[in-house]
Amino acid sequence: MKQFRKLTQTKLAQGLSAIAAATTLSFSMSISAAELEKDSLKFGFIKLTDMAPLAVAFEKGYFDEEGLSVQLEAQANWKVLLDRVVSGELDGAHMLATLPFGTAIGYGTKADIVSAFTLTLNGDAITVSNDVWKQMKPQIPMEGGKPVHPIKADTLKPVLEKYKAAGKPFNMAMTFPVGTHNMKLRYWLAAGGINPGYYAPPEDTSGQINAEAMLSVTPPPQMPATMDSGTIVGYCVGEPWNQQAVFKGIGVPVISDYELMKNSAEKIFGVTKEWADKNPKTHVAVIKALIRASMWLDAENNKNRNEGVEMLSQKQYVGADYEVLANSMNGTFEYEKGDKRSLPDFNVFFRHNGSYPYYSDAVWSLTQMRRWGQINEAKPDSWYMDIAKKVYRPDVYMAAAKALIAEGKAKAGDFPADNETGFKAPSGDFIDGVVFDGTKPNEYLSKFTIGLKGNQKVVGGKIVE
16 A cells, blocks of 8 residues: 655646636547646645545555646645645645535635535534433434434434523534534534524624524544533534544434435535636546546445555544444444444445536535525525536536546446536435425525525524515
8 A cells, every 4th residue: 555655657648638728628539648737736635534535546546547646635624724725735625515615605715616526425423422312312212222313403402401401502513614514513403493503794703693502613533532521512523533432432423414414415626716727637637536536435335445444544544443434434334332223325435426516516505504694695596506607617527537438447327417417306305304406595495494594684693684
């Protein structure tokens, strides 16, 4: 297995015959030798299982085969990672799927980030402390001596009432204000009738206006220790930090995001628009390597996952114990200690067109930012479409896919058809059964009891029309 170091190798021997600059990319089925605009690259990531396609592309030599000399570098937190991509210190990075939309609207950091690749679907869970779990259990239906899943947040309400009566805040953690973990934790709480709070930027960016549960930021690897110390009583994060709580005996994952909202986009690979415009051939080469890595991870019913777990257990990647990583990567998930259940799609990297950048996934992210006030003004449906198409680049993805097909490394049936619209069919695969249609974001928002809708906004700590 390779060591963590910068590689030097020959330039790309084969490339695309025609790739236009700027925002439009064309593809020719004839492949000819081409020079990459940039062949020495540095990519950032956070120590989470779902950075796996980057590790695999490096370790299996897929970057090498595209003529790319790649260095992978762990980052302290999502803010540092984002700032380094924007400044150009990193060429690209493993990112929360919702993060580019925060930068698009200027929430926190204003920047133009684009993504041509979804690194993973699913992969998160919500974990609570042992004490909170003990108090939740009496409200949870049991079958065969085990809790019935999925567990809804209404089972948490009596616990919150006890905290409120005692004058104690109910503190939970997520990883980033415009991150997927924040949106998923809020979705779960609200579906159970618990208000997770509102934002009112720029005056109030706490997200705790009218909140019954107080959500704040904690970096992923610090989640278990922060909960163990009593600072927080629960969190939403990616693996392996939920399974770590089980192994350490300090908490219980109550729901996976697959149970919460089936096959949601969790992480993407992001670069700045400026970088993408300057390096179109390099961008396609990177996506080719990542597609191959994702295919490898999901091949033949996950036959390669053990090898992938060995890679991730190395300290330069995730650095968690093999057993902890394997608990979810191999198609199972452990809730209470000993309550290990089959969850084959907990981590999806390629199947179900998992790596394709769907516009509908982008729209969902934006609806949740609107729902909680990060977007504090009403927007027409067309606005959601425009932002989705500004950030997501399926044209780059398909150029990479077609190059792999032409090289015999993939089949046409592995990818969406040429007439793909970028919008998944309407689906009610959410814990509350609310149907999401990516072409009708405002109609979708109108269906929620808790959350902003229509012309509502937060002013002076109150929701006004």
